[in-house]
Amino acid sequence: MKAPFLFRLCLAVIVTACFTQCSSTPKTRIEKNPQMYGRLSARDQHLVTHGLIHEGMTRDAVFLAWGRPDAVSYGVNRGRESENWTYEGQRPVRSMSMNLGFGYGGFGPWGFGGWGPYGFGGFPYYGGGSTTTYVPYTSGVAEFVNGRVVSWKSTKR
Structure with missing residues (x-):
């Protein structure tokens, strides 16, 4: 009885880990890099949050907005x-x-x-x-x- 429960638990952990690792959004990148986000201007922070960039942005801002x-x-x-x-x-x-x-x-x-x-x-x-x-x-x-x-x-x- 414990083996099926343990199997399901391990499977759920693996699936959850895969989905959290594979999905990269501006929100997750900001959460992982709060210092990088804090160095941006208020305008750039707003744009990055929506996944947008503009001329004059730094590499860090583009990374946060669009990813690697x-x-x-x-x-x-x-x-x-x-x-x-x-x-x-x-x-x-x-x-x-x-x-x-x-x-x-x-x-x-x-x-x-x-x-x-x-x-x-x-x-x-x-x-x-x-x-x-x-x-x-x-x-x-x-x-x-x-x-x-x-x-x-x-x-x-």
Whole structure:
């Protein structure tokens, strides 16, 4: 009787830990980094709380608003060294498929098959349904020069 309860308890703890670790929102990032949030101006604090950024923000503010970037690249923009943070998302793409196949019925009294008077073949299999594939896309880019945002692009959040 104790084993099923212990199993359920362990499973619940693992699932809860996974969901809390995997979900990163501005609120959770602010709670984990209160000193970083406290150093921001009142305007930046308001924007970060809503997951928004603007030109002039620091790297810390962008991290709190959008999270850890998926890719960081370095380059030059108008003669100044720049750093780009790229964020990726995944969009579901649904498609319909139709399949046709033939199976076999096993060994019947009249040879190979088993279905029908002659034991030949099996029955046709018709299948179909929807399939979901997740396609990556760039959801946002923030460009920094001297540690401040100089430009940014984002899909609707």
